Structure formats: C-alpha cells, structure tokens
Amino acid sequence: MTSLSSSHSLSTTSNKTRPLILGITGASGLIYAVRAIKFLLEADATIELVASKSTYMVWQAEQQVRMPLDVVQQEQFWRQQAGVESGGKLRCHPWGDVGATIASGSYRTQGMLIMPCSMSTVAKIAAGLSSDLLERAADVQLKEGKKLVLVPRETPFSLIHLRNLTALAEAGVRIVPAIPAWYHNPQTVEDLVDFVVARALDQFDLDCVPLNRWAGHLDRPDLETEEIS
Numbered sequence: 001m002t003s004l005s006s007s008h009s010l011s012t013t014s015n016k017t018r019p020l021i022l023g024i025t026g027a028s029g030l031i032y033a034v035r036a037i038k039f040l041l042e043a044d045a046t047i048e049l050v051a052s053k054s055t056y057m058v059w060q061a062e063q064q065v066r067m068p069l070d071v072v073q074q075e076q077f078w079r080q081q082a083g084v085e086s087g088g089k090l091r092c093h094p095w096g097d098v099g100a101t102i103a104s105g106s107y108r109t110q111g112m113l114i115m116p117c118s119m120s121t122v123a124k125i126a127a128g129l130s131s132d133l134l135e136r137a138a139d140v141q142l143k144e145g146k147k148l149v150l151v152p153r154e155t156p157f158s159l160i161h162l163r164n165l166t167a168l169a170e171a172g173v174r175i176v177p178a179i180p181a182w183y184h185n186p187q188t189v190e191d192l193v194d195f196v197v198a199r200a201l202d203q204f205d206l207d208c209v210p211l212n213r214w215a216g217h218l219d220r221p222d223l224e225t226e227e228i229s
C-alpha cells in the first residue's frame with residue numbers, strides 16, 4: 001500500500017513555515033547540531049532530522065553517551081541535549097529509511113542544512129550518490145533547486161576535499177565552514193559555536209540565534225591622521 005496525501009486547495013504555506021531538514025554526519029563538532037536544534041525549536045520551527053550511521057560512533061567518542069537508534073527515543077535525546085523539552089516539532093528518521101518523506105522531491109521543505117558535514121558526505125553528494133537517507137535528501141534538494149547548506153568540518157583540507165567543495169559550490173550549494181569569527185566578543189565555547197550556527201541559519205533567512213552582529217565601527221580609527229603601529 002502506498003502512502004499518498006493530496007491537497008486540492010491552493011496552499012499558502014510560506015517557505016519559512018515549512019520543515020527544515022537537518023542532516024548530521026560523523027564529523028567532529030556535534031555541538032553545532034545541538035545548538036541549531038535548540039534555537040530552531042525555541043523559534044517553533046519544524047525539523048526533519050537524519051543522522052548518518054557514523055554520527056552514532058562520533059557521538060559516543062565526543063560525549064561518552066549512547067545515542068538511541070529508536071527514532072522516538074532519539075527525539076527525546078536531542079531535546080534533552082538541546083535543553084528544549086517542548087516547542088517546535090522534531091521528527092527523527094533512521095539513516096537507512098530511503099522511503100521517508102524527505103527522500104521525495106514532492107515533500108515540501110525550506111531546504112536542508114548538513115551540520116557538521118564530513119568530507120565523506122561532501123564527496124558522496126558531489127558524486128551524486130544516495131546511499132543513505134541523508135545523502136538522498138541532499139540529492140533531492142539539489143535536483144529540486146532547493147537550498148542546500150553545508151557546514152564542513154575538517155582540517156587541513158586536501159585537494160580532493162577542496163575540489164569536491166568547489167563542485168558543490170558550482171552546483172549552488174552554500175558552503176559555511178565551521179570557522180568562527182572573533183569580532184563579536186565571544187566569551188564561551190557556545191559563543192563561538194553559535195556564530196557558525198547563526199551564519200548557517202542566515203542562509204535560510206532564519207534569524208533565531210542571539211548574536212552580536214557587526215554594526216559598524218564604534219571607535220573608528222582615523223586612518224589619515226593616527227599612526228598605526
């Protein structure tokens with residue numbers, strides 16, 4: 001039996017109220033995903049979450065805690081990690097479920113953010129592979145001309161990484177590397193992380209992360225008269 005839903009009336013759903021797909025891969029820096037979940041749920045957003053198989057191993061290595069496989073338990077797990085018990089909608093999908101809603105171009109979303117994004121996933125998306133749900137969802141965003149934003153995390157980048165990232169940028173993917181800024185006066189690790197999360201969500205025009213945005217010089221040096229040492 002197939003699972004289809006039809007709508008005959010003209011939908012007025014704005015892009016911003018549609019679900020955002022959050023892909024999480026086995027790159028270091030799962031805190032980026034946790035902070036994004038926190039701010040999106042606090043802003044009452046709907047998240048369709050898919051974590052790659054490797055994410056489970058990296059989570060254990062980084063946090064010494066097991067991430068549940070069961071999707072209902074996983075929703076509770078992410079809410080707990082993000083410190084947001086209620087609010088917003090969070091639906092988790094198993095990595096192997098290529099029959100999930102987000103595997104289809106007919107499912108309407110505002111795009112997909114992959115954060116953190118491993119070099120393996122970068123390579124697979126650049127090659128057009130869809131070997132799990134995360135890669136399939138990314139491939140679908142590309143073929144549908146939807147927004148796909150990657151937050152790659154690796155250092156240093158090899159020539160192959162750079163070529164794959166370039167191929168994706170040429171295909172219209174926004175590349176927002178996990179590189180924090182220092183001009184917003186960060187005091188904590190979260191401040192540094194949140195800068196990257198805010199810039200990634202900016203690509204969807206989602207302004208839900210409290211951030212000291214650059215507002216111009218407060219104390220502008222007079223470059224004509226002052227001596228710069």
Ligand SMILES: Cc1cc2nc3c(=O)[nH]c(=O)nc-3n(C[C@H](O)[C@H](O)[C@H](O)COP(=O)(O)O)c2cc1C
Pocket residue numbers: 024025026027028029052053054055057058061062117118119120121122153154
């Ligand atoms: C603790 C740990 C940290 C890792 N950090 C990174 C990383 O920062 N970037 C990266 O590209 N791969 C990293 N890897 C390797 C990926 O997890 C590995 O390439 C995996 O196959 C990625 O699969 P995925 O893209 O499907 O999640 C890390 C692995 C472990 C165990």
